[in-house]
Amino acid sequence: MTPYFETKLGKLYHGDCLEIIPGLELESVDLVLTDPPYPTEYTKEYKFNKKTILLLNDINSKQLIFWTPQDKDKFPLSYSCFHIWDKKVGVKSQFELIYERNGGTGYRVYNVYLLNSTVAAKYLSDVFTGHKSQKPRKLITKLLHDSKTNNTVFDPFLGSGTTAVVCERSKRKWIGIEIEEKYCEMAAKRIEESLTVMERIERSEKGITKKTGLLF
Numbered sequence: 001m002t003p004y005f006e007t008k009l010g011k012l013y014h015g016d017c018l019e020i021i022p023g024l025e026l027e028s029v030d031l032v033l034t035d036p037p038y039p040t041e042y043t044k045e046y047k048f049n050k051k052t053i054l055l056l057n058d059i060n061s062k063q064l065i066f067w068t069p070q071d072k073d074k075f076p077l078s079y080s081c082f083h084i085w086d087k088k089v090g091v092k093s094q095f096e097l098i099y100e101r102n103g104g105t106g107y108r109v110y111n112v113y114l115l116n117s118t119v120a121a122k123y124l125s126d127v128f129t130g131h132k133s134q135k136p137r138k139l140i141t142k143l144l145h146d147s148k149t150n151n152t153v154f155d156p157f158l159g160s161g162t163t164a165v166v167c168e169r170s171k172r173k174w175i176g177i178e179i180e181e182k183y184c185e186m187a188a189k190r191i192e193e194s195l196t197v198m199e200r201i202e203r204s205e206k207g208i209t210k211k212t213g214l215l216f
């Protein structure tokens with residue numbers, strides 16, 4: 001299967017994870033870190049399909065899965081504990097849960113600002129891509145660090161590419177899937193921008209650089 005975009009560390013596939021996963025070699029994956037579409041938010045835009053969540057049952061590795069507490073539907077998979085993302089949005093309490101599967105039993109609270117505008121992004125030294133569910137890099141970095149895993153990270157709902165960007169920065173291998181081409185494009189540019197100057201020069205010489213607006 002040809003990836004939509006790849007780096008030395010990772011591959012991004014464009015398509016439905018239901019169709020792509022069976023063709024992937026996932027033996028090296030020791031962490032699924034993902035943020036699937038929810039049954040109550042942007043369901044059409046993000047093509048919510050419960051079957052895709054249930055597919056995570058077939059992946060034999062530790063898993064950290066975002067699942068919003070406003071859902072009428074409970075988290076549909078078994079889990080060992082959940083973590084809390086306190087979004088720090090002022091006086092109003094806003095939080096999201098991150099379910100851990102096949103892993104620890106002690107929960108953690110992550111205090112990281114909600115990222116939903118260019119202002120918030122600047123505050124977090126992130127870049128807001130325009131993807132409404134873009135997660136803060138800081139949060140994903142902490143989750144990755146606390147997971148105590150060190151092999152390949154898999155995100156079958158990659159969106160704007162946050163998981164892959166954090167993996168590139170921490171030199172972890174990654175595999176991502178995204179169904180919408182516009183988000184694949186967004187993710188690819190973001191990942192390219194997160195590479196070191198040397199890597200970008202190498203890619204430019206091979207003619208595989210994405211147009212990112214950066215010189216190198």
Ligand SMILES: C[S@@+](CC[C@H](N)C(=O)[O-])C[C@H]1O[C@@H](n2cnc3c(N)ncnc32)[C@H](O)[C@@H]1O
Pocket residue numbers: 015016017018034035036037045046047048049052131133134135156157158159160161162163177178179180183
């Ligand atoms: C909640 S967003 C993920 C946002 C991501 N964490 C980020 O930081 O940008 C979920 C993503 O899953 C994608 N998606 C939905 N169904 C999919 C499927 N069957 N296969 C692959 N991607 C899918 C949606 O297009 C959407 O971009």
